[in-house]
Every structure is written in structure tokens, then in C-alpha cells.
Amino acid sequence: MTRQRRRRIVHARRTGTGLALVAAISFLAGMTDAVGLVITGDFVSFMTGNTTRAAIALARSDLAHALTLLLAILLFVIGNALGVVVAHLASRRVFTVLACVSLTIGLAALVDTESLPLLQFALVVLAMGMVNATVEHIEGLPIGLTYVTGALSRFGRGIGRFLLGERRFDWTIQLIPWLGMVSGAISGAMLAQWLQPQALKIVAGFAMTLALATLIVPHHLQRRFGQRAAR
Numbered sequence: 001m002t003r004q005r006r007r008r009i010v011h012a013r014r015t016g017t018g019l020a021l022v023a024a025i026s027f028l029a030g031m032t033d034a035v036g037l038v039i040t041g042d043f044v045s046f047m048t049g050n051t052t053r054a055a056i057a058l059a060r061s062d063l064a065h066a067l068t069l070l071l072a073i074l075l076f077v078i079g080n081a082l083g084v085v086v087a088h089l090a091s092r093r094v095f096t097v098l099a100c101v102s103l104t105i106g107l108a109a110l111v112d113t114e115s116l117p118l119l120q121f122a123l124v125v126l127a128m129g130m131v132n133a134t135v136e137h138i139e140g141l142p143i144g145l146t147y148v149t150g151a152l153s154r155f156g157r158g159i160g161r162f163l164l165g166e167r168r169f170d171w172t173i174q175l176i177p178w179l180g181m182v183s184g185a186i187s188g189a190m191l192a193q194w195l196q197p198q199a200l201k202i203v204a205g206f207a208m209t210l211a212l213a214t215l216i217v218p219h220h221l222q223r224r225f226g227q228r229a230a231r
Helices: 003-040 047-059 063-089 093-110 117-133 149-163 170-216 219-224
Strands: none
Touching (some): 003 093, 003 170, 047 063, 093 170, 149 170
């Protein structure tokens, strides 16, 4: 086997593993967002929507709702930062971050929604911020896990470049997180309708199952899915 062919095989395996992870984690994100939206009435990972809704709430002088949404945005940012730190310190970044996500959602599921609804909402938002640190790119191509606007934008621009004569097709992978998100959201919506407050326990269990499944992914490969911290 030639060195070039060996490199192509390794590249294909890395890409395939990365796409499988993206599909599964996007499914988790979609499921969590749908459950969170049904239970709390607000998005737990769609911060563009929360930004717009916060602005509308401010315009309507609904200060309490606006502050809740602005808090969600802040916690989402903190979750992303915390996820990157955890991933950097862990030898198995994907497993460790997903395990933390599972534990955080599990803790949220145990919160009394009648007396502490804001705490439950905050914990789920924090978890959705963290999950973005599991896979940040695949072979240099940026990937969004809890938001698909960027993915759809890159997909559309790829179509435009194809129409102009460019024959690279790496942009097609941007459809994977959208498909994972929409299928997860459908599942989450059904779970929330059937189980309501118990639905988060199912989400937490799925997140931990997914975390354990990633243990078959080699350590060195898990490290490749994140950005390296500058020295």
C-alpha cells in the first residue's frame, strides 16, 4: 500500500468518525432544545432566538423575561468556555465533556420546577454551551453542534460556489448537524409531550450513553476534533 493511499484511508476514517459524532451530538442538542423549550418556554441552545426575544421583551417593558433570556445568553457563553477548559484538561475530550453535560442535565432534571424553574433552565443552558466543545471542527472544517444557522449558511454558499464551477464538495458535510438537530428536536418534542418533567432524565441518560460510546474513539483522534489553545 502506498503512503498516499494510506493517508487517504486515515483521512476517510477520521472524517467518518467525526461526522458520526457530529450527527449524534447534534441529535442530543436538538432533543435537549426541544425538551427545554416545551418545559420552560424558552430556547436552551438557540441564542440568536433568545437575543431577539430579549430585545422584544425589553421593548415591551417585560424586564423579568428579558433578564432571564440575557442570563441564558451569558450562561451559554460560560458553558462554551467551561467546555473548552474541560476538553483541554481531559485526555478523552469528547467523553469527558459529554459526561459533564449528562451530569449537568441530570442535576437539572432533579430540580423542583415549581419552586426553582430558573435554576433548571440555567443548568440546561450551561450544559448546551459545554457540548459545543466536543467537536469544533472536522479536518479543518468548522462545525456547529447546537446551532445550525451557520451550517446552513455554509451549505448554501457551497451550492453557490458549485454553480460557479468549484468542484470541492466538503461543504456538503454541513448538512449533517442540521439533520441531527431536526431529528433530535422531533424526538425531544415527543418526549416532552409524553413525559414533561421526566423528559430531561431521558436526555441525561442519552447523553451519558453517548459519552460511554465515545470511549471506542481513540484518544489521539478525540484530541483532533478541538482547537488547540495558543501558547
